[in-house]
Amino acid sequence: MTTTTQPPDTATLHAFRGTMATVASPVAVVTAMDGERPHGSTVSAFTSLSLTPPMVLVSLDNRSQLLTLIRRAGRFGLNVLGAQQAQLAASFARSGPDKFDGVAWSASEGLPRLPGSAAWIAADVDDYVAAGDHTVLLAHVVNAEPGEGKASPLTYHQRSFGTHTPLAS
Ligand SMILES: Cc1cc2nc3c(=O)[nH]c(=O)nc-3n(C[C@H](O)[C@H](O)[C@H](O)COP(=O)(O)O)c2cc1C
Numbered sequence: 001m002t003t004t005t006q007p008p009d010t011a012t013l014h015a016f017r018g019t020m021a022t023v024a025s026p027v028a029v030v031t032a033m034d035g036e037r038p039h040g041s042t043v044s045a046f047t048s049l050s051l052t053p054p055m056v057l058v059s060l061d062n063r064s065q066l067l068t069l070i071r072r073a074g075r076f077g078l079n080v081l082g083a084q085q086a087q088l089a090a091s092f093a094r095s096g097p098d099k100f101d102g103v104a105w106s107a108s109e110g111l112p113r114l115p116g117s118a119a120w121i122a123a124d125v126d127d128y129v130a131a132g133d134h135t136v137l138l139a140h141v142v143n144a145e146p147g148e149g150k151a152s153p154l155t156y157h158q159r160s161f162g163t164h165t166p167l168a169s
Pocket residue numbers: 027040041042043044045046059060061063064065066067089090092093094095096156
């Protein structure tokens with residue numbers, strides 16, 4: 001793994017941000033417990049990684065409080081958000097210990113789970129891979145459940161929340 005320590009020049013950084021804004025991403029709230037208190041953060045850098053065994057990948061900023069909690073527990077929850085949950089995505093993108101205040105949740109596999117999400121995954125971390133200013137979590141799935149009713153997904157594209165619309169066939 002090559003990790004450069006040279007800061008990129010401003011033009012490259014600007015171009016990279018603009019380029020990545022063209023990529024429509026899924027949106028999840030990734031969760032962990034902090035003792036008795038639930039914690040969660042909005043994450044779009046996640047994907048399916050392997051089928052046998054079932055694995056997922058999540059990339060977290062090294063400054064993330066959630067990353068500290070997951071390192072402690074070795075386990076996280078992935079609440080894939082539906083289009084009706086944009087407000088949750090915005091509020092879990094803040095920092096601080098109070099993000100769950102007033103938010104309904106239940107414990108599933110010992111992890112905070114948001115009702116009404118498009119899908120739920122609980123995963124145990126096998127590896128933490130340093131990658132620039134982020135850490136990539138490679139984790140095996142201990143539970144995966146689609147939500148009821150096949151909710152339309154929440155997406156993030158050009159710095160706005162939206163959803164997916166199938167093309168007319
Ligand atoms: C749409 C969207 C996607 C995001 N995706 C990520 C991500 O993939 N990884 C990450 O570390 N932060 C991501 N963030 C930023 C975090 O949600 C934000 O930094 C949050 O304050 C982290 O909180 P924490 O320190 O409690 O973990 C995203 C924010 C938004 C709005």
